[in-house]
Amino acid sequence: MRQALIKKAKLLEKIRAFFDYQNVLEVQTPHLLSHPTTDVYIDSIGMSVNRDIQQQSKFLHTSPELEMKKLLSQGSGDIFQICQVFRDNEQGSQNFNEFTLLEYYRLNFDHHQLMDDVAELVKSLGVKGEVVKLSYTQAFIQFAGIDILNTDFDVLKLIAKAHDLSTDFEWIEDLQIFLFTALCEPELTQFPICFIYDYPAVQSALSKVEGRIAHRFELYLSGVEVANGYDELQDAQAYRQIFNRENDKRQQLNKTVMSPDADFLIQLEKPLPQCSGVAIGIERLITSID
């Protein structure tokens, strides 16, 4: 018991030393927010507060992303945060309603520079092994024989069917993600440290898109996804479009439409500086360290 506590405390200490050395500032942002996430497949935990004064709805943050981006737009410079985050409808040996996230942003980094930095970080924390980088396209060719950027939704459904997998998907990106989980991820267990980068534009989330490619990456440690990083979108208009798209999808799936954080969009009228950011699951990371 105490052993596990010591291991986590030492890890957090090393993370702080890593960022201190690079002049990345530790910050804390509010965990209790007025707006839930709009992300289609992440659910905020909501609650009612101030019942005796004036009742309000509040939501535990699912990630500190938007609050940290508010700081970035106001000129915070490089920042990191280690915090508990909360998500509804999560269960399993790798998914929890509450977990510890390390989130950090580096100014003037693109996603490749951030991958290099994340590799340095996890190595400094004791993750051993060679660093492998595979583009999403390469991974799909190598492990599933699918040319993912040039395969349309109907053909992808035929491929799923041939593998005796579900074809019941509303959008191509959901089927791409499903096929990656079913066909590619099992192969990633062979790599101690593996970055998958440059996703199809339809999976851009909050990352910059260049042509058909979204500048984002995920880090897998022995097949377990531990980090998700973006070359970040910068201006309010881009974020507004993403939030609206997520809400359109929510509506089609009969999920509650979530009003986006208006303060965030107002603040981003002064755009974010060029930066890349990443979220790293600490519990999953710890299991990769002896």
Place this chain on the structure above:
Amino acid sequence: MAYYSTSQFKNGLKLMLDGNPCSIISNEIRKPGKGQASNKVKFKDLITGKTLEKTFKSGESLEGADVMELDMQYLYNDGNEWNFMDPNTFDQFTINDSNMDDVRGYLVEQDMCVVTLWNNNPISVTPPNHVLLEVVDTDPGLKGDTAGTGGKPATMNTGVVVQVPLFIGIGEKVKVDTRTNEYAGRT
């Protein structure tokens, strides 16, 4: 038969997969940082005994398999078919000899075992964890060896060959662990 959604999946649940009844061994929810959850499920095919792995979209449903496990008494075999009886109903069931490969060496007449029925047809037999078998052939024993430092092969009355201590002789009854095919003591 009822359908079960991935949210109802649990270990031991019997479902139809590719036309065969299967039992869930493990069910792992996989949730990507962005995107929909899926379930990675490991099954044991109850007909072939093979382990299968399949990824499901969360919310997908599978048909339940009408599988029952009943305690039955093993009666006899005639070389082609093995006969079992449910002691509560006296119903008799037969299993083809070709489906008995893994367990044939552990069934002793009158012993109780577990018979798995699918749509009321027996598909597999699980013998008790320990059975008493008689040694019908083995090399002569060595005097003085009591600890079972070495060991030698011995053929049992059911045909199965088990490694036994050197002091065990022909005609003796020994306890055998049916899960590991190991000698587990004398009676």
